[in-house]
Amino acid sequence: MAWHDLVKRWSRKSKLDSLADAIAVRKQFAVWEQICHRVGEMTLAEARGYVRARSACLVYAEVDATCRQQRRIDPVVRRQLIRLTADRVVEDAMDTLRHLRQQPMVVQKAA
Numbered sequence: 001m002a003w004h005d006l007v008k009r010w011s012r013k014s015k016l017d018s019l020a021d022a023i024a025v026r027k028q029f030a031v032w033e034q035i036c037h038r039v040g041e042m043t044l045a046e047a048r049g050y051v052r053a054r055s056a057c058l059v060y061a062e063v064d065a066t067c068r069q070q071r072r073i074d075p076v077v078r079r080q081l082i083r084l085t086a087d088r089v090v091e092d093a094m095d096t097l098r099h100l101r102q103q104p105m106v107v108q109k110a111a
Contacts, residue, residue, distance in 0.1 A: 016081055023062050023081075024088035031055045031089055032096060039097055051093045052086060059086045 035054050039047040063082050067073040073081075 016077065016084060019066065020081055020084035020088050023059070023066060023085045024092055027055070027058050027062055027085075027089060028092050030058055031093055034058070035093060039093075040100075044094065044097070047097055048090060048094055051090050055089045055093070056086065059089055 031051070031054070035047075035051055039050060042050060059082060063078065063085055066081075067078055
């Protein structure tokens with residue numbers, strides 16, 4: 001493999017990573033709204049699977065919209081983008097869940 005092929009491959013991977021990050025950030029709130037009512041009662045492993053399943057439609061729709069804006073995106077690249085975006089969305093939601101679980105509950109007395 002030639003040097004320029006490696007640089008080209010690295011550049012495409014970097015662009016895909018950036019694009020996946022941007023899509024994940026745009027969908028972070030929508031995903032959390034969809035899952036927040038259930039994940040609090042689940043183990044982390046259960047929550048991870050639930051987040052991945054519930055966020056799939058949002059990820060696919062947003063990746064497809066992005067692909068339409070970019071015009072010509074190879075189906076292989078689209079699949080990679082879906083996988084990367086889904087991974088980022090799940091990790092963002094799990095980070096939020098872990099953070100919330102570490103916060104102490106505040107109990108206020110009634111007046």
